[in-house]
Amino acid sequence: MELKSIPYGNSRIDFSLKRNDRKTLGIKVYPDGSTVVTAPIETPYEKVTEKVKSKAQWIDKQRDFFMFFEPRTKEKIYESGESHLYLGKNYRLKITESNNNSVKLKGGYILIEIKDKHNKKLIEKELKKWYKSKAIIHFQNIFDNRLGLAKDLSDKETSLKYEWLNNRWGSCFKNGTISLNLELIKSPKECVDYVIVHEMCHLVHHNHSNKFYKLLDKKLPKWRDSKDKLERLLA
Ligand SMILES: [Zn+2]
Structure with a gap:
């Protein structure tokens, strides 16, 4: 494998070039961000760089994949006993009705006081507000x-x-x-x-x-x- 580098915009794309007897050119981006281009033996190097350049945006996107994530599919139900994460630890919700809405951390619990404990949208909103207030500090x-x-x-x-x-x-x-x-x-x-x-x-x-x-x-x-x-x- 040869290490290659080509200019792209104001930066460069680095990749390893592998030659073998396959018919088509392939590009693979690995989780560590390294890029391997496999090309047929007879494909001229200019053709390879042309192809890599045409795929540059895709390569950059693949490399960024780890900064992306698929949203979790499991929907939260916002009921007492349910676990929610905060700074890497799980806390259980304890929801009680009150005239004022408030969220507090106590022991292993996230205590939520809320006007209507069946109003999940409201609970979610208050919890997000609380997360945000903590996030701003940390x-x-x-x-x-x-x-x-x-x-x-x-x-x-x-x-x-x-x-x-x-x-x-x-x-x-x-x-x-x-x-x-x-x-x-x-x-x-x-x-x-x-x-x-x-x-x-x-x-x-x-x-x-x-x-x-x-x-x-x-x-x-x-x-x-x-x-x-x-x-x-x-x-
Ligand atoms: Zn990044």
Whole structure:
């Protein structure tokens, strides 16, 4: 296998080229982000690069797959006794009726006081509000602890925002803003840290090239463990 690299936009696509006696050219992206192109022996190299370039967007998307997830299919029912995650731990809901709506953490429970305990939409809304209030505190703390890294990596002023996103953990905008999925408040802090470091590395490399992964490996050698944990818990 030969290591190759071709320019793509303002970045590059790195791939390994394998030659064999197959009839068609194939491209495979592995979970670690490495890309292997298998081409027929007689295909000229220019043809190979042409094909890789035409597939560049797809390759980049595949490499980003681990930052994506399929939403869980199991619907929550928002009844007492049901388990909900917070910072990587399971807590049971204890729902009681009250004149005021409130959510509190106590022991192994998430205590929810609600005007109508049969109104699942309302419970869901209050719980999300509570998750968000916790996320703002914890995400900002973890982010602030990594500001030194962001400064090392880029001159850009970085800032943080939070959203409920359907299918990704985070993103990094060209202006330096890093956006985190509020859903991450259900995962351990090390997973939030991993997503933040991943996004900060995008301040340097806006793609998932080998260079990006080298940087991530250097800045957070154990990132794969956190990624696995995150996927086991939430994806
Ligand atoms: Zn990424």
